Amino acid sequence: MAATPAAENQSRRQPKNGGPRISLEMKMLLPVLFLLALLSLFPFLYIIFMSFNTVSMIGGISFDFAGLDNWTRMFTDEVVGAAWLRGILYFLATVGLELVLGIGMALLVHELVWGKNLALSLLLLPMFMAPVIVGLLGRFLTDGTYGLYAWFLNTTGVFQQDILGTPSSALLAVILMDVWEWTPLIMLIVLAGLSSVDQATLEAAKVDGAGYWQRLRHVVVPAVSGIVVVALLIRSMDAIRYFDVIFITTNGGPGNATKIIPIRLYETAFRFFDLGYAAAIGLGMLAFSILVANAFVAILKRRGLAR
Numbered sequence: 001m002a003a004t005p006a007a008e009n010q011s012r013r014q015p016k017n018g019g020p021r022i023s024l025e026m027k028m029l030l031p032v033l034f035l036l037a038l039l040s041l042f043p044f045l046y047i048i049f050m051s052f053n054t055v056s057m058i059g060g061i062s063f064d065f066a067g068l069d070n071w072t073r074m075f076t077d078e079v080v081g082a083a084w085l086r087g088i089l090y091f092l093a094t095v096g097l098e099l100v101l102g103i104g105m106a107l108l109v110h111e112l113v114w115g116k117n118l119a120l121s122l123l124l125l126p127m128f129m130a131p132v133i134v135g136l137l138g139r140f141l142t143d144g145t146y147g148l149y150a151w152f153l154n155t156t157g158v159f160q161q162d163i164l165g166t167p168s169s170a171l172l173a174v175i176l177m178d179v180w181e182w183t184p185l186i187m188l189i190v191l192a193g194l195s196s197v198d199q200a201t202l203e204a205a206k207v208d209g210a211g212y213w214q215r216l217r218h219v220v221v222p223a224v225s226g227i228v229v230v231a232l233l234i235r236s237m238d239a240i241r242y243f244d245v246i247f248i249t250t251n252g253g254p255g256n257a258t259k260i261i262p263i264r265l266y267e268t269a270f271r272f273f274d275l276g277y278a279a280a281i282g283l284g285m286l287a288f289s290i291l292v293a294n295a296f297v298a299i300l301k302r303r304g305l306a307r
Helices: 005-013 024-051 069-076 078-111 116-123 131-141 148-156 167-195 199-207 212-240 244-249 261-270 275-302
Strands: 053-056 062-065
Touching: 024 053, 024 275, 053 275, 069 275, 078 116, 078 167, 078 212, 078 261, 116 167, 131 148, 131 167, 131 244, 167 212, 167 244, 199 212, 212 275, 244 261, 261 275
Parallel strands: none
Antiparallel strands: 053 062
16 A cells, blocks of 8 residues: 555655654754753853862962862851841832732733723833832932932931931841832732733622622632742742842941841952852852742642643
8 A cells, every 4th residue: 555645745744763753943952052051051061160269360360179169168168158048038028019900900900991001101100110220219219318219208207317327227128128129010910910810700700699709719819829839930030139229228237237148248259359258159149049949830830821
């Protein structure tokens, strides 16, 4: 019996040795993929190499093998440990506040009958500002001489000290700056999830007598919980390495009040030029980011939203 054209084409696609065949498109992409892998892997492997050496820049770059000294130092350095604690506090405060406020804003915008596009455009404005601009704006508004926020707090008697110059208020100030900038991102992602909720199910629940909070708990929350986890994952990856606003406003001060681990990393590398130790700190940040990402992915897998 003669083979059909489809069978002949299929036989031509399969190599004679029975192994997988690389398509023409993949062959054309291989040089670019190799270049991208080289550009990504070489710096990563170079940083790993640096973390096991004492790097000197006097008379050119030189390496002196230090073994695990940099790693041991990282786990015993009290300044780095305190920076990690402040960084975790900063991470939990910013991501937590952004989650609560972002969900609340998304629910309010979703319920608007008219003016929704205008409200959404205004609420998204902070997200489109460069973090450096947010830092400069925050520094000017909290300045004790001419800052609007400083004047208001001083006039009302709520706070009469320098906001960014007082340890008790500096960390709170930079946290609120981060929250102001990135809460709209959480709102936008959650709003996209709300728009995909089955309206027929909501109407059926309403007809059955379910109130707003019951519909929110039993219909809306299960439908958007997956996308909320994705929003948290996106913001968490950024909050762990957040640097711009703190560098512009306080540069880790006053004292060490706002010195989270990215600021300590920058200081170690480009102020003290201890590049081997800075490489170890950076790899520690990478390991922490991977752990946080895996935790969120595990949540998504339990919900059946990831493989």
